[in-house]
Amino acid sequence: MTEYDFLNKVVLISGAGRGLGKRAAERFGKAGAKLVLNDYSSDTLEETLKELGDEGYEVCGLAGDIADEETSKTLVQLAEKTFGSLNITINNAGIAQNMTRLHETDTDEAKRVIDVDLMGVFFAMKHQIPLMLKTAETDGVPSVILNLASAAGVMGSPNLAIYSAAKHGVVALTRSAALEYATKGIRVNALCPSFTRTNMVTDLLDGSRHGREIAEAKLLAFNPMGRLGEVDEIVQAMLWTCSDENSYYTGQTLSIDGGLRTS
Numbered sequence: 277m278t279e280y281d282f283l284n285k286v287v288l289i290s291g292a293g294r295g296l297g298k299r300a301a302e303r304f305g306k307a308g309a310k311l312v313l314n315d316y317s318s319d320t321l322e323e324t325l326k327e328l329g330d331e332g333y334e335v336c337g338l339a340g341d342i343a344d345e346e347t348s349k350t351l352v353q354l355a356e357k358t359f360g361s362l363n364i365t366i367n368n369a370g371i372a373q374n375m376t377r378l379h380e381t382d383t384d385e386a387k388r389v390i391d392v393d394l395m396g397v398f399f400a401m402k403h404q405i406p407l408m409l410k411t412a413e414t415d416g417v418p419s420v421i422l423n424l425a426s427a428a429g430v431m432g433s434p435n436l437a438i439y440s441a442a443k444h445g446v447v448a449l450t451r452s453a454a455l456e457y458a459t460k461g462i463r464v465n466a467l468c469p470s471f472t473r474t475n476m477v478t479d480l481l482d483g484s485r486h487g488r489e490i491a492e493a494k495l496l497a498f499n500p501m502g503r504l505g506e507v508d509e510i511v512q513a514m515l516w517t518c519s520d521e522n523s524y525y526t527g528q529t530l531s532i533d534g535g536l537r538t539s
């Protein structure tokens with residue numbers, strides 16, 4: 277496992293109650309970061325805060341829905357009040373949609389996916405950027421925003437059309453912001469994993485009308501490596517992307533997907 281140094285970097289991670297966000301919090305904490313964490317679920321967030329606090333990491337958190345602009349505003353205020361700055365944000369919280377054809381997709385569900393997966397990232401960046409600009413100026417190194425998009429954000433995705441649309445939107449926000457802030461002290465990138473073994477995917481497979489085994493086989497039929505990604509295979513890319521050594525890297529979509537997208 278590559279070791280990174282994020283000593284005293286203030287890192288905000290949404291959706292840190294489980295899955296990729298929780299593992300990211302553990303890895304950044306181990307590398308010395310001060311953590312500001314969020315999750316919709318106050319129970320899982322409390323568990324994460326306790327586990328990381330017991331490890332001796334400096335950590336604070338706020339439960340709330342990232343589809344609500346107030347959550348992102350308050351999270352940034354919490355970072356400033358607790359640690360005085362904001363170096364890195366991992367805008368990770370997100371939801372999947374039920375796998376279904378576009379014409380059968382429930383409209384309320386579609387709106388919720390857009391609210392969480394796209395507007396949530398917009399609200400996050402909108403409120404993070406002012407403090408990140410100040411931090412970059414004080415520290416003399418760029419701050420870093422990493423948005424969790426998806427392979428579905430850079431490819432058409434059958435039976436996931438509205439999720440794919442939201443994640444394409446995240447890629448567009450990422451690319452546009454990267455250009456706006458390239459000389460102002462913020463690097464902005466998007467991570468694009470394919471199906472990875474977290475509750476998001478296992479729940480999706482369990483809910484499939486084909487049953488879990490057939491649904492998994494169908495998913496994997498298109499993956500060149502023929503398997504799901506594992507959590508640490510995705511999270512190591514978060515550390516790499518956000519490292520200060522990666523100072524020339526902005527505006528990119530980083531595919532960690534077993535070779536699914538080649539270009």
Ligand SMILES: NC(=O)c1ccc[n+]([C@@H]2O[C@H](COP(=O)([O-])OP(=O)(O)OC[C@H]3O[C@@H](n4cnc5c(N)ncnc54)[C@H](O)[C@@H]3O)[C@@H](O)[C@H]2O)c1
Nearest residue numbers: 291293294295296316341342369370426471472474475476
């Ligand atoms: N697992 C995959 O296959 C995969 C692939 C590509 C992209 N992604 C993206 O990675 C991110 C993390 O996914 P994961 O697999 O760890 O999912 P997960 O469901 O295991 O964890 C997501 C976490 O985000 C939280 N969350 C959900 N909606 C929220 C909201 N509105 N406000 C605050 N918190 C909220 C959940 O409570 C949960 O703790 C998501 O944005 C997802 O779209 C995942």
